[in-house]
Amino acid sequence: MMGQRHWVVIVLAACVALAALPGCDVxxxxxxxxxxxxxxQSAGRKIYDNxxxxxxxxxxxxGKKGPGLxxxxxxxxxPQTGLPANDDRVTDIxxxxxxxxxxxxQVLNAQDLQDLLAYMHTL
Ligand code: HEC
Known part of the structure; x- marks a missing residue:
């Protein structure tokens, strides 16, 4: 009986510890x-997600494959290329x-790029 209760406490403690971990995607x-x-900006967010x-x-x-933005x-x-963080350079990239x-x-038109950048300015 005692052993079972210990187990519950250990599992609960592990859950709390996990939830408190920074960067844990909970x-x-x-x-x-x-x-x-x-x-x-919402239109830009959809493009970003896609x-x-x-x-x-x-x-x-x-970082994931590229730097976090x-x-x-x-x-x-x-952060990575050291280029100026402005609309022109980011649009070029x-x-x-x-x-x-x-x-x-070939995928994003001028409007898409503007929407995407509007969202990226909120990050
Ligand atoms: C297949 C993975 C991949 C995808 C998809 C991708 N990127 Fe990147 N991106 C990278 C990598 C890797 C780098 C770093 C390249 C380098 O060292 O020059 C990068 C660099 C960048 C940089 C410059 C960052 C810096 O610190 O200099 C920006 C801004 C950027 N990406 C924006 C975007 C945006 C916006 C999209 C979506 C339209 C996108 N990327 C899609 C992999 C990706």
């Missing part, structure tokens, strides 16, 4: 409304790609 994904996104999320985390600077426009330079990143000039 948190529910926030809705566009919760993030306070405009219509344009094309960028598999390689770039939007909510962290931790949280706060990408909050700094003067991009998205259009032309990088050695390990596909280019999207």
């Amino acid at each position: 948190e529910r994904r926030k809705s566009d409304a919760e993030l306070g996104l405009t219509a344009q 094309y960028c999320d598999r390689c770039h985390r939007p909510d962290s600077t931790k 949280k706060g990408v426009f909050q700094h003067q330079y991009l 998205v259009r032309n790609g990088r050695p390990d990143m596909p280019g999207y000039s």
